Amino acid sequence: MSMKMSEAVEVVDIEEVELDNSDSATATPEFKVITISDLENPFTFDDEKEEDEKLPTISPLQAKYMFVCVMISIVMFAVGSLVQSNIHAARVESLIYNAPTETIVVETGDTLWDIASKNSHGKMNVSEFIYYISKINNIKGGSIVKGQVLHVPNL
Numbered sequence: 001m002s003m004k005m006s007e008a009v010e011v012v013d014i015e016e017v018e019l020d021n022s023d024s025a026t027a028t029p030e031f032k033v034i035t036i037s038d039l040e041n042p043f044t045f046d047d048e049k050e051e052d053e054k055l056p057t058i059s060p061l062q063a064k065y066m067f068v069c070v071m072i073s074i075v076m077f078a079v080g081s082l083v084q085s086n087i088h089a090a091r092v093e094s095l096i097y098n099a100p101t102e103t104i105v106v107e108t109g110d111t112l113w114d115i116a117s118k119n120s121h122g123k124m125n126v127s128e129f130i131y132y133i134s135k136i137n138n139i140k141g142g143s144i145v146k147g148q149v150l151h152v153p154n155l
Contacts, residue, residue: 096132101151106144115144115152123155 058066104115116129134142137150144150 093132096153097136099153099155101136102154104150104152106146106148106150108146110144110146112139112142112144115150119152119155121155129153 102119104119106115112130112133113126116133117126120126120129130142133139133150133152136153
């Protein structure tokens with residue numbers, strides 16, 4: 001390998017080369033410079049090298065089949081989540097409408113939020129409880145007035 005003096009080369013190793021000179025007493029030893037470009041692949045070991053190693057390939061038909069399977073899985077997950085959510089909502093509504101109610105008379109300064117937070121007892125989200133109080137009492141727009149009688153589920 002011939003190198004120019006100005007060429008930058010990363011040296012990996014230097015080996016001493018034996019000479020076939022008959023006059024070995026006067027011969028000077030020669031050295032061979034081994035660079036990264038001299039190596040096949042400096043980042044693999046000999047026992048890891050396999051010339052015929054190829055990555056598996058898939059056909060366009062297999063790719064389409066995999067895509068369809070993934071999309072079906074996503075749709076099934078979404079539908080399952082929606083069904084589960086609707087089942088939960090139906091159970092909550094059933095519990096609310098079948099629960100005994102307490103009669104409350106609205107006083108000055110009362111809001112639906114105040115009434116719901118006092119009567120949900122931490123068993124239900126206050127916003128959700130306001131929704132059910134409004135639905136049971138046919139309240140539109142969330143407005144209540146002093147003296148109004150409300151039927152509030154007793155959780």
